[in-house]
Amino acid sequence: MYLEAINLSKKYGNFYALKNLNLRVEGGKCVGYLGPNGAGKTTTLKIFTNLLRPTSGDAIINGYSVQKELKKALKDVGTLIETPNFYPYLTPIEILSMLCDIRGADRKNIIEALKKVKLYEWRNTKVKKFSKGMTQRLAMAVALVTNPSIMILDEPTTGMDPQGMAEIREIIKELKKEGKLIFMSSHLLPEITDVCDEVAMINKGTLLLYDSIDNVSSKFLSNSIVAEFLEPVRDIKPIQELPYVRAISQINPYKLRIEFSGNAKEQYELLNSLIKMGYKITSYRSEGLALEKAYLKLIGGDKIE
Amino acid sequence: MNDFVQMLVISKYQFKNYIRSKRLLTLILITLAIVIAYIVVVHIYVDTSYMEVNSFAKDWVSPISFLIILAALFFGGDAIAGEYQTKTGYFLLPNPIRRESILWGKYIASFLASAIVILIYWAFAFGDIYYYYKEINSALLYSFSISFLFLLSLLALTYLFSSLLNNGTVAIVLVAIIYFFVFSIVDSISMLTGIEPWYSITYGASILTLVFEGNYIGDYPTKQVIQVGPNFTITTFNPTINEGIAIMLAYFIISAILATIIFHYKEMK
CATH class of the missing domain: 3.40.50.300 (P-loop containing nucleotide triphosphate hydrolases)
Structure with a gap:
């Protein structure tokens, strides 16, 4: 069919x-x-x-x-x-x-x-x-x-x-x-x-x-995650030094946006590192859908390879 | 699935729609109102012993054209256009069914519903004429048959307008204006211009009552010129029985073909 x-x-x-x-x-x-x-x-x-x-x-x-x-x-x-x-x-x-x-x-x-x-x-x-x-x-x-x-x-x-x-x-x-x-x-x-x-x-x-x-x-996986913590994060420097991390912005004391390089594997390793460092993470998710990203990119005019 | 069976399915549900929407009932009530009013008036004011049977029958038949036009409007005006206006076409059209089966299925339902109304009227007409004159003559049977030919052709023309338009209400109003005004105006203009209005369906349908003229069917003048002033004449045309039938048949065939083609290619945007 x-x-x-x-x-x-x-x-x-x-x-x-x-x-x-x-x-x-x-x-x-x-x-x-x-x-x-x-x-x-x-x-x-x-x-x-x-x-x-x-x-x-x-x-x-x-x-x-x-x-x-x-x-x-x-x-x-x-x-x-x-x-x-x-x-x-x-x-x-x-x-x-x-x-x-x-x-x-x-x-x-x-x-x-x-x-x-x-x-x-x-x-x-x-x-x-x-x-x-x-x-x-x-x-x-x-x-x-x-x-x-x-x-x-x-x-x-x-x-x-x-x-x-x-x-x-x-x-x-x-x-x-x-x-x-x-x-x-x-x-x-x-x-x-x-x-x-x-x-x-x-x-x-x-x-x-x-x-x-x-x-x-x-192809369009989001390289940005939003992590939420049980306790306020007072110092973001240790996190900045983690592998794959490119930039961090603090949305509020309990919430960080972390931009990283890599795909799903690197995203997982980053989460693992945060837990090992003792952070109590209550939420950890990609920011936006990959499909949304693809949609916006393509409708914006860029062609996918 | 057979095209013919699909057409009958469409007829069945279209007819059900006429019953549920009370359109059929409304037109039957209008018909009964006309019939009752006529019977009462005749009984009170007319001495039928001084009237010829044909003259009495002609008075009965005259309102039939009006009823046929009403039936065409009630049952045919929005039959196709309504599918586009009310978006029921999104349910009906994306099915494995030819548009021709849809159109003709609806047409059959419209014809049957109209025929019921017209038959009710005729039943009273036959009954009343027989009550007073104890006879049903051939002119009456001719007129009876012609009324159904007129219904066939007028419905086909109504379906043509309904196929052309996307709005059921506009289709009904437009068709009403054309039938009640435009054709009458065209017929009147012919009297002044002296050109026979063979292109008018109402001209063709005038044989419905013309059959009652004269000593035998078709015994009436087809053209009369009246000198009104020194340079002005009025010409009255009457179609022969054959011409009237030919005009109505032509309307039926041409309208039916055009309606079918238009609906076949009509898009639902």
Whole structure:
């Protein structure tokens, strides 16, 4: 199972929303699609779901062109694009039944899908009474109910409260374990780091990076940690003399920002040295996410090697 | 999944929407109000023994055009545009279903809902005419058949507007203006210019009542010129039965093809 964009472009007048995008995502995994507003994320997903037509190029799903062989291409794909609205006079059960009927799928998964997104109790309530968060949960159930192998999700946690966001992330992790291919866009870097195995970054319609989260993390690992101490640190000189330490700034008597040279191994050795010196450390963490660093660097204009 | 079965699924849920949203009920109530008002007026003020059956039937049939226009607005105006305006398209369109199946599925549901309303009206019309004259003549059956052809063509035209626009409310208002004003103005202009308005659907649909004119079906003048002043004439046109049918069929075919093509390529931005 795979999704592939081949020289995919979408032009509005003189503006390229997407420019010669070449990207292939394949296998049972979750791929995060990152980029700032207007980068071309939703445009890509809309082309893959036949909501937009490309100016040139092709969007392929499992060997079928979405534009030329729509039914075959979308047969095994669950979608959540933007926050869809539903027919207000139907109930969640009817909405999901409609979808199953359109797709010729068994209705047996409906109850399970509603339980998964915590809408079972609302199964017979008309959708017009739903809040935005509930609508988003139903949209997730719509994507799940036919048990597709591929899922295209456009900011799936938009409009949800923190608990709802966490629940949707757990669902996505479960789907990943079931071997599904999930291609999801998001603005939330921690979400991508938490849920995805790979990340594709796009800006101004052009793909900047496509790699595993691990590789991106090692390339863009933060060289700055924030350490918190149980007792105030009165003298920072001994710490400054430790190997790998390049600079220290005291945020407050209990908190230091330590910049060091090296990667994860050096970061670990630095922690070890501090403990051996007798410091009582209550917290020791990298400042900022590696993914965030990569994102800011790439969107800022620098290309990764 | 078969295209035809998918189309029927769309029809089923579209029809359910008409029932749940009370659109169908509202139009049935409007129809019943017209029917009851007409029956009461006839019973109190009209002495049917002095009226020909065709003349009585023509009075019954006249409001049908208005009802058909209302039905097209109620059931077709926002059928496609509404998917874009209310964002339900994000649920419906990214599925393995052809846009053609969606459009025609909705069209069938609109036609069925409209047909129910029109049939209710016709049932009362047939009943009342039979009550007074003890006959249902061929002109009435002609008019009955033509009313469904008019419904088919008008719905297709409404679907064309609905496919063109992204806002359901605008689509309904625009279509209402076109049907209630623009076509009437076009028909009136033809009287002054002397050019036959064969391009007007309401002109074609005038055969709905013209069948009741004369001694046999089609026995009426197709063109009458009245000299109003020394240099001014007014021309009244009537389509023949065949011309009327051809105009409505042409509207149906052309509108249906255009609506299908436009919706096929329409993007959800």
